[in-house]
Amino acid sequence: MSDQKSNFYSGLQQNLDQLREQGLYKPERVLASRQGAEVVSDDGRTLINMCANNYLGLSGQEWVAQASIDATNKYGYGLSSVRFICGTQTVHKQLEQAISQFLGTEDTILYAAAFDANGGVFEPLFDENDAIISDALNHASIIDGIRLCKAARFRYAHNDMADLEKQLQAAADKRHKIIVTDGVFSMDGTIAQLDKIVALAEQYGALVMIDECHASGFMGKTGRGTHEHHNVVGKIDIITGTLGKALGGAMGGFTSGRKEVIEMLRQKSRPYLFSNTLAPSIAGASLTVLERLSSSTELRDRLHENTAYFRKEIERIGFTIKPGTHPVVPVMLFDAPVAQKFAARMYELGVLLSGFFYPVVPMGQARVRVQLSAAHTREQLETVLRAFEQAGRELGLLKN
Ligand SMILES: *Cc1c(COP(=O)(O)O)cnc(C)c1O
Helix, strand or coil, X not given: CCHHHHHHHXXXXXXXXXXXXXXXXXXXXXXXXXXXXXXXXXXXXXXXXXXXXCCCCCCCCHHHHHHHHHHHHXXXXXXXXXXXXXXXXXXXHHHHHHHHXXXXXXXXXXXXXXXXXXXXXXXXXCCCCCEEEEECCCCHHHHHXXXXXXXXXXXXXXXXXXXXXXXXXXXXXXXXXXXXXXXXXXXXXEECCHHHHHHHHHHHCCEEEEECCCCCCCCCCCCCCHHHHCXXXXXXXXXXXXXXXXXXXXXXXXXXXXXXXXXXXXXXXXXXXXXXXXXXXXXXXXHHHHXXXXXXXXXXXXXXXXXXXXXXXXXXXXXXXCCCCCCXXXXXXXXXXXXXXXXXXXXXCCEECEEECXXXXXXXXXXXXXXXXXXXXXXXXXXHHHHHHHHXXXXXXXXX
């Protein structure tokens, strides 16, 4: 090997070693089972899973898997084409229509992932005459999408409406302005203040875009999302979201909004034009999921019952959580090594959890993040709470 090449590889190895030393290395956890409230890891352990985005419990469900098999049988395995050449089937159009109906929008465009939806939404719609005003903690895919666009960038302090107003004033001379926020922020379960954001947008003539990856399917009284939760359905200009979390858990994303917006994205959005169509199995299963969620709020209701129960009981045991109502429950342990030790002990006790520490969350804010699911039974949650109590007592973490 040439010196230059071997320097490249040894440099990579050094950087990888450094990540390990800093505790920032992300190993993959290998499951030998379906996704679900209970999973089996590749070492044969059965674990209660508290760290999936499987909010409605659909990822491993038989009827969802069956819907994907039915769609495969009808439409085949794949299209070997982007959408506009020969990769659009009736099932894709039906799903786009169903998403629009579910969200209360005019039209929807599908992507292979929400990462692509966010990556491809700004550049076709905004240029150097315009301004994008973005929450400081927005998802990486929004940040990347904004980078690909020539619009002026304004950032407001996370969830800070006074700072948002300041940024709207700073952007006053721009032609079009759009405020962009995650509907729900996944680290803290913080729900964006969409009522206030919409009011500010109206005052300053700005558009509003929300990323609903941690909201579509279960936020709001019929699960339509954060806009329903805050009573601003019909007042959001652009909604992006994923099919890979609550809405079935496979993969796929979408952008939804006014028909002019979606039509322009179909003409110009690069991840749509230059990447393969969503597999028919996923489109068909997602359609079946949306039909089910439109006809009953049972899963959404069970998720919120589980969330309320867990939030109440975990505090009663003596843990500190970030207050809120979202199924993301940050259990605060503050100290990074403690959070690591705690997650490892919970694993031994049969509970799968993820620990987060700096730089993923601010210094001194280390935590384990619990994510509730409609699939968790009361017995499973009781088992998890007992494990929390035991590990908390062993590590001296309980307030009571
Ligand atoms: C998960 C997530 C995404 C990416 O979704 P994919 O469909 O997995 O690409 C985008 N935005 C937010 C806020 C997310 O949580």
